[in-house]
Amino acid sequence: MRTQHANTARTAWLIIGGLLAVMLLFAGCGSSDDDSSSSGNELQKIGKGEGQVNLISWAGYVEPEWTKPFEKKTGCKVNNKVAGTSDEMVQLMRSGEYDGVSASGNATARLVEGDDVDPVNVDLVPNYKTVFSDLKNQPYNTFDGKPYGIPHGRGANLLMWNSDSVTPAPKSWNVTLDPSTASEYKGKISQYDDPMSIAEAAVYLKAHNPDLGIEDPYELNDEQFEAAVQLMKEQRSLVGEYWSEAEKQISSFASGDSEVGTTWQYQYFALKGEGKPVAASPASQGFLPEEGATGWSDTWMISSEAEHPNCMYMWMDWIIEPEANAQVAEYFGEAPAQELACDKTANPNFCTEYHAEEPNFWKRVYYWKTPLADCGNGNEDCKDYNDWVQAWTSIKG
Amino acid sequence: MSHRLAKLFHGRPRLQVGALLAGPVGWLVVGYLGSLALLLVASLWSVNAVSGELVKSLSFENFEVLFDEPVYRTIVGRTVLIAALVTITDAILAFPIAFYMAKVASRRTKAILVVAVLIPLWSSYLVKVLSWRNMLSGGGLIDWMLEPLGLSGPGYGNTAVWLVMSYLWLPYMILPIFAGLERIPNSLISASEDLGGKPFTTFRRVILPLAFPAVVAGSIFTFALTLGDYITPRLVSNNQFIGNVVFNNISNNLPFAAALALVPIVVMIGYLLVARKLGAFEHI
Numbered sequence: 001m002r003t004q005h006a007n008t009a010r011t012a013w014l015i016i017g018g019l020l021a022v023m024l025l026f027a028g029c030g031s032s033d034d035d036s037s038s039s040g041n042e043l044q045k046i047g048k049g050e051g052q053v054n055l056i057s058w059a060g061y062v063e064p065e066w067t068k069p070f071e072k073k074t075g076c077k078v079n080n081k082v083a084g085t086s087d088e089m090v091q092l093m094r095s096g097e098y099d100g101v102s103a104s105g106n107a108t109a110r111l112v113e114g115d116d117v118d119p120v121n122v123d124l125v126p127n128y129k130t131v132f133s134d135l136k137n138q139p140y141n142t143f144d145g146k147p148y149g150i151p152h153g154r155g156a157n158l159l160m161w162n163s164d165s166v167t168p169a170p171k172s173w174n175v176t177l178d179p180s181t182a183s184e185y186k187g188k189i190s191q192y193d194d195p196m197s198i199a200e201a202a203v204y205l206k207a208h209n210p211d212l213g214i215e216d217p218y219e220l221n222d223e224q225f226e227a228a229v230q231l232m233k234e235q236r237s238l239v240g241e242y243w244s245e246a247e248k249q250i251s252s253f254a255s256g257d258s259e260v261g262t263t264w265q266y267q268y269f270a271l272k273g274e275g276k277p278v279a280a281s282p283a284s285q286g287f288l289p290e291e292g293a294t295g296w297s298d299t300w301m302i303s304s305e306a307e308h309p310n311c312m313y314m315w316m317d318w319i320i321e322p323e324a325n326a327q328v329a330e331y332f333g334e335a336p337a338q339e340l341a342c343d344k345t346a347n348p349n350f351c352t353e354y355h356a357e358e359p360n361f362w363k364r365v366y367y368w369k370t371p372l373a374d375c376g377n378g379n380e381d382c383k384d385y386n387d388w389v390q391a392w393t394s395i396k397g
Numbered sequence: 398m399s400h401r402l403a404k405l406f407h408g409r410p411r412l413q414v415g416a417l418l419a420g421p422v423g424w425l426v427v428g429y430l431g432s433l434a435l436l437l438v439a440s441l442w443s444v445n446a447v448s449g450e451l452v453k454s455l456s457f458e459n460f461e462v463l464f465d466e467p468v469y470r471t472i473v474g475r476t477v478l479i480a481a482l483v484t485i486t487d488a489i490l491a492f493p494i495a496f497y498m499a500k501v502a503s504r505r506t507k508a509i510l511v512v513a514v515l516i517p518l519w520s521s522y523l524v525k526v527l528s529w530r531n532m533l534s535g536g537g538l539i540d541w542m543l544e545p546l547g548l549s550g551p552g553y554g555n556t557a558v559w560l561v562m563s564y565l566w567l568p569y570m571i572l573p574i575f576a577g578l579e580r581i582p583n584s585l586i587s588a589s590e591d592l593g594g595k596p597f598t599t600f601r602r603v604i605l606p607l608a609f610p611a612v613v614a615g616s617i618f619t620f621a622l623t624l625g626d627y628i629t630p631r632l633v634s635n636n637q638f639i640g641n642v643v644f645n646n647i648s649n650n651l652p653f654a655a656a657l658a659l660v661p662i663v664v665m666i667g668y669l670l671v672a673r674k675l676g677a678f679e680h681i
Contacts, residue, residue, distance in 0.1 A: 087649045090648065113445075241553065248632070252534075389650065393637065397468060
């Protein structure tokens with residue numbers, strides 16, 4: 001018995017020793033690793049298609065209705081991988097196995113900074129000319145003056161509520177963010193489970209606490225960030241559910257467990273379709289609460305290691321081709337990026353309903369972008385995305 | 398060729414065993430220990446805040462954050478506490494069931510019960526958790542059943558996580574205890590009775606000490622499974638468990654996720670050391 005124990009102990013020490021040795025080996029290899037793969041050059045001429053293209057996209061962006069005609073026209077077979085979050089998209093793009101991605105604004109800067117994507121030569125994308133001009137040259141799709149992608153479409157994060165139990169209809173985010181108003185719906189508030197939600201608090205504070213001097217809800221210095229985080233911490237005890245999957249929020253609104261909160265068009269229309277009593281800010285308010293809202297504007301980017309660059313360029317042109325762009329916008333429930341798409345929608349009022357052609361509406365939407373230490377106004381003291389992630393963990397507790 | 402191979406192995410037992418074990422042992426070392434070593438190394442790296450690329454130089458920064466930020470202590474504490482509660486609950490629920498199966502039930506009933514315990518393991522984990530999510534929702538099955546008593550269900554939260562996990566991992570507790578109890582000869586129980594031991598005394602002084610290692614073995618399953626789960630907390634509560642924070646960090650801050658993932662490993666090593674002291678591995 002004794003000797004057996006001694007043997008076991010020796011084996012255990014041997015294993016630990018081995019582990020340490022392997023660890024040091026890896027650490028040694030690791031430190032000598034450096035990446036100076038600065039390609040950074042855009043394509044000059046589209047050649048013959050390579051026969052396929054590998055995409056990463058949000059659910060609903062790549063569907064047979066518009067990929068089949070594309071495949072037929074170009075001979076490029078579309079292989080699509082649906083990603084659930086921006087973080088996942090960035091990670092997948094790092095693998096170098098994909099040609100392009102439909103990146104939201106909170107992923108684009110990270111992809112550019114990591115040399116994972118190349119600038120786009122927009123001369124090779126004829127349909128780019130008629131993309132809405134307020135979607136071009138934006139801070140989340142243009143870096144160092146170079147366009148890094150093709151705008152796909154845009155939308156706002158809506159305020160949704162249960163029209164039976166939340167009356168009168170709220171006009172402001174105070175129903176979810178102002179502790180005194182929101183406490184009326186304690187346990188019934190639904191909040192998007194993502195660090196980017198801190199920007200919702202910043203949008204609210206920008207309108208209601210001008211002393212903080214918030215200009216851009218994604219460029220927050222210590223004081224501004226602290227105030228926004230504090231607001232989200234106060235909201236914590238009132239939140240009934242943090243949702244990350246759209247289906248989870250739909251089930252809570254359908255069962256009545258959630259009554260008011262942030263949502264995407266997708267959930268709103270899904271619940272409407274099921275005949276549930278839900279409402280969102282009406283047209284008279286421009287579909288937005290009075291403070292404005294956060295939103296997204298997605299961009300197709302091309303990988304710096306794309307194996308099928310020609311097909312990827314053809315895809316980027318195809319997705320903003322008027323008919324295809326109208327199809328994807330209506331399918332997903334977002335405003336199209338292509339001006340001419342508004343004539344091609346199945347619902348003739350689609351662009352009016354989604355305010356696609358109203359620049360004034362979009363001025364009140366703060367598109368997601370990656371929070372960086374560089375505030376964009378010469379200061380370097382803003383909170384970066386890692387700070388946002390850490391803060392989100394402590395908000396949820 | 399095969400003849401030459403046979404000749405090579407003939408009369409060399411060590412070589413035979415070595416060749417036989419090379420595959421599985423290699424797999425164990427590379428697949429399990431290797432990935433563990435990688436995890437350790439990755440926890441010492443950091444990421445570039447802007448691009449999110451790995452910076453492969455060694456520092457203890459991640460562990461400093463882990464110790465300095467009170468939120469991580471809360472999360473680790475919550476996870477370990479729920480894991481302990483689930484383990485105790487399952488032990489209390491499983492013992493009588495296992496005892497009935499091993500010592501009381503007829504052959505036929507025993508077979509039926511073993512199948513009944515195993516059947517939940519055949520259905521999808523997600524289906525089970527989502528059913529619980531529906532049952533626990535406001536006005537759901539549990540609320541409806543408690544309503545006549547003037548009570549309401551626990552809703553989503555830590556209690557819900559405890560309930561669901563206790564349900565999910567119960568079979569992993571029943572089976573080892575059942576196996577442990579089956580090994581106790583009935584003659585020992587009879588002997589205790591012959592010597593004037595009352596049923597409770599027999600249970601306390603004969604059955605429990607003999608079955609205890611089996612309970613500890615079962616508790617390793619329930620404890621470790623609860624410690625690592627992140628889907629149940631996400632679906633039936635708003636609270637973060639270790640797994641949730643690992644998941645949230647895995648794509649934008651892999652080194653920090655790795656550092657946090659080491660916490661349950663350390664907790665588990667401590668648990669296994671205690672379990673060994675209690676004799677859980679003596680019959681393995």
